[in-house]
Structures are given as structure tokens and as C-alpha cells.
Amino acid sequence: MHATAREFFESAREAARDAERIRRQLDAMESRALSLGGGGYEGRVRSTPDPDRIGASVSAMLDQTDRLRERAETDHGIMRAACRVLYGADNRGGLYALVGWPADAIHHHYLALRTWEETADMLGYSVRYVQRSVAWALELADANGQTWTELGRGLAEG
16 A cells, blocks of 8 residues: 555556556567478487577467466556546546646556656646646545545545
């Protein structure tokens, strides 16, 4: 469990980074698999005693692919939880219902892996203003609690 909303979104940012690394690894593995080649009809001289070297490589690659996909699913679960906090289960609540665009800034920075400069440019505000607004939104989320924030309701409404 996370002590603060900032810690929660930092863990979501790390999950997004990991998911991106996994995507690149899987792409590279697929590319290598396509280049493994097949057998020809001509006879070959083997320098290794293992007659099923390609089969062993394919098996190891499939095992690694399965492990990476499981890890990616965990990462995507964390990211989905962060989106529920930002936008609610129905995309009409969440922190966005309480604070507006700073929730989008959190999404761009923490989940879409944009820098503060890219986020500020995208939203049309200064970096400092975006960072202050995000800090305020995260403090509100902490004060409100995760359940109320996901619902897009303030404590005064309870």
C-alpha cells in the first residue's frame, strides 16, 4: 500500500516504464524469432552435439515471453488502477471531476511518461504552474482518500 497519492502515482509511473521496456523486449524477441531461419535441404556439418538447438531456443524464448507478458499484465493492472483514481470507473468521476485538467497532467506525466516540460507544453501552462497544480491535486487526493477520489466526490459531499 502507498502512504501518499504521489507514491501511488510514482509506482504507476514505474509500472508504465516497465510495461514500455517489456514491449520493446517482446518486439526484439519477435524480430529475433523471425530471423532464426529454417532448415535447408542441403546437408550441414554440425559443430554442436545438440541436434535440436533451434527447438531449445524457441522453447526458452516462449518461456521468457510468457514471463514478460505476466509482468506486463501486472504493470497494466497498476496503470488501470491509477486511471480509475484519475477518471473513475466510468470515466466521469475520479480526481478529474474534482480538479479538472491537473488530473490530465498527472496522467501525461506519470502514465504516459512525458516530462514535465512536455506535459506543460501539451496543456499550455508553465512547467512551474503545472507542477504546483499537480501537487495541489495530489494533496487533495490524499485528504479525500482513494475511494472518494475514485467516485469524484469530496468529503463534504459524503
